[in-house]
Amino acid sequence: MLTKTPQEAWSEFLETVEKRCSPTEFQNWFAPIRLREEVSEELCLEVPNIFVQEYLINNYKKELSSFLSVKATGELSLSFTISETKKAEPLPQIPLNQLASPSSQHALEVKLNPNYTFQHFIEGPSNQFVKSAAVGIATRPGKSYTLMFIHGGVGLGKTHILHSIGHQVRERHKKLRVYCITTEAFINDLVDNLRNKSLDRMKRFYRSLDVLLVDDIQFLQNRPNFEEEFCNTFESLINQGKQIVITSDKPPGQLKLSERLIARMEWGLVANVGIPDLETRVAILQHKAEQKGFRLPQSIAFFIAEHIYNNVRQLEGAINRLNAYCRLMKLDITQEVVESTLGELFQTSSHKKISVDNILKSVATIFGVRISDLKSSVRSKDVSFPRQVAMYLAKELINDSLMRLASAFGGKTHSTLLHAWKKIAGLVKKDERLRRQIDMARRNLEA
Numbered sequence: 382m383l384t385k386t387p388q389e390a391w392s393e394f395l396e397t398v399e400k401r402c403s404p405t406e407f408q409n410w411f412a413p414i415r416l417r418e419e420v421s422e423e424l425c426l427e428v429p430n431i432f433v434q435e436y437l438i439n440n441y442k443k444e445l446s447s448f449l450s451v452k453a454t455g456e457l458s459l460s461f462t463i464s465e466t467k468k469a470e471p472l473p474q475i476p477l478n479q480l481a482s483p484s485s486q487h488a489l490e491v492k493l494n495p496n497y498t499f500q501h502f503i504e505g506p507s508n509q510f511v512k513s514a515a516v517g518i519a520t521r522p523g524k525s526y527t528l529m530f531i532h533g534g535v536g537l538g539k540t541h542i543l544h545s546i547g548h549q550v551r552e553r554h555k556k557l558r559v560y561c562i563t564t565e566a567f568i569n570d571l572v573d574n575l576r577n578k579s580l581d582r583m584k585r586f587y588r589s590l591d592v593l594l595v596d597d598i599q600f601l602q603n604r605p606n607f608e609e610e611f612c613n614t615f616e617s618l619i620n621q622g623k624q625i626v627i628t629s630d631k632p633p634g635q636l637k638l639s640e641r642l643i644a645r646m647e648w649g650l651v652a653n654v655g656i657p658d659l660e661t662r663v664a665i666l667q668h669k670a671e672q673k674g675f676r677l678p679q680s681i682a683f684f685i686a687e688h689i690y691n692n693v694r695q696l697e698g699a700i701n702r703l704n705a706y707c708r709l710m711k712l713d714i715t716q717e718v719v720e721s722t723l724g725e726l727f728q729t730s731s732h733k734k735i736s737v738d739n740i741l742k743s744v745a746t747i748f749g750v751r752i753s754d755l756k757s758s759v760r761s762k763d764v765s766f767p768r769q770v771a772m773y774l775a776k777e778l779i780n781d782s783l784m785r786l787a788s789a790f791g792g793k794t795h796s797t798l799l800h801a802w803k804k805i806a807g808l809v810k811k812d813e814r815l816r817r818q819i820d821m822a823r824r825n826l827e828a
């Protein structure tokens with residue numbers, strides 16, 4: 382019998398999920414969910430949008446069912462409400478008769494890259510949220526969130542997503558005026574129009590758009606004069622219920638822009654694109670190879686993905702280089718060929734590959750125990766403590782799932798590994814000797 386209140390069940394569910402998923406996934410999908418304080422036996426959740434609700438049900442139904450009771454109908458005792466879209470303060474509207482004609486042409490428009498479509502965007506835990514939110518926005522532009530703000534590191538697919546929205550809107554909403562521009566081009570446009578005293582025409586043009594896609598807003602930093610005009614354009618579109626999508630290398634709060642603009646951007650749907658995990662990188666490599674018309678063996682894709690890991694553009698560069706080399710030299714793709722062609726890229730983009738086996742070797746030497754004991758289920762303190770240190774190092778130094786890391790320790794579970802990591806992380810703060818032992822192991826491994 383379930384005796385927990387829905388609130389208790391929810392917080393236990395969150396605790397479990399937080400241990401299991403990546404911080405990006407948790408931040409994107411779970412952190413925005415609010416528990417509604419309703420007097421009900423049902424768990425009432427307030428979600429910021431339908432994507433979060435669908436994500437929760439599609440991916441965590443099984444887990445939820447072990448925390449929540451089930452109704453007589455067999456459904457989970459769970460209900461959702463979608464938080465009301467926050468409204469921007471009203472600004473003076475531009476009369477309709479002043480809007481530019483839909484046939485206006487603009488030289489600075491960015492042509493949407495035909496390869497940057499949702500179909501060619503490979504999904505993984507690091508970008509699932511941004512992708513489903515973008516698909517939702519492209520399906521009903523201006524209807525759910527009038528502003529979407531996409532941020533993330535270099536080469537992780539922000540422009541790809543931006544153009545995908547543009548393609549889909551053009552395909553499904555033929556009458557809507559979609560315009561894609563880089564922030565640099567917007568600034569150049571502004572400079573030209575100021576010089577030609579045609580600022581009003583420019584304003585009318587931008588304010589007549591239905592969907593404005595703006596790439597790399599970080600280039601607006603430290604340019605207060607241009608920022609003001611951008612902010613006006615932006616507010617005017619938002620007030621008309623039009624759609625804006627902005628990309629940036631940082632979240633809104635970290636941009637050096639006026640408080641007014643930052644507040645406006647934070648008000649939208651803010652989504653982060655993270656670094657793809659190993660499996661997603663492998664899938665991206667294989668997809669890119671397929672697009673180029675060749676097949677990349679799985680083992681080779683893993684090999685490349687293990688060495689190039691924080692920039693998808695570099696993965697794509699690797700595929701292009703490998704393809705060109707093998708075609709010209711009429712070679713099959715083997716690991717040797719990959720090493721000789723892409724070795725340089727590996728050097729610049731990767732640090733030394735650390736494996737659980739290396740960690741076990743290093744820890745065994747420092748603590749004077751046998752590797753086989755570390756992998757066994759021996760529980761004596763002189764073995765279990767170094768084993769926990771090795772688990773701590775594995776979680777700290779290897780970018781892989783807890784489950785896989787734990788199983789490399791002779792089939793341990795992810796909760797054992799997490800427990801070990803927490804314990805050692807706590808001890809290392811106060812135990813000088815342990816800190817030195819761990820530093821020594823790290824130096825050995827990274828040397």
Ligand SMILES: Nc1ncnc2c1ncn2[C@@H]1O[C@H](COP(=O)(O)OP(=O)(O)OP(=O)(O)O)[C@@H](O)[C@H]1O
Pocket residue numbers: 496497501502503504508533534535536537538539540541542597630665693694697
């Ligand atoms: N998930 C993905 N699936 C397929 N291709 C991807 C994915 N993520 C990125 N790419 C590819 O990586 C390349 C770089 O992506 P993009 O230009 O969109 O990155 P960005 O985040 O805008 O980079 P920058 O910060 O430099 O502007 C593109 O060719 C894009 O197609």
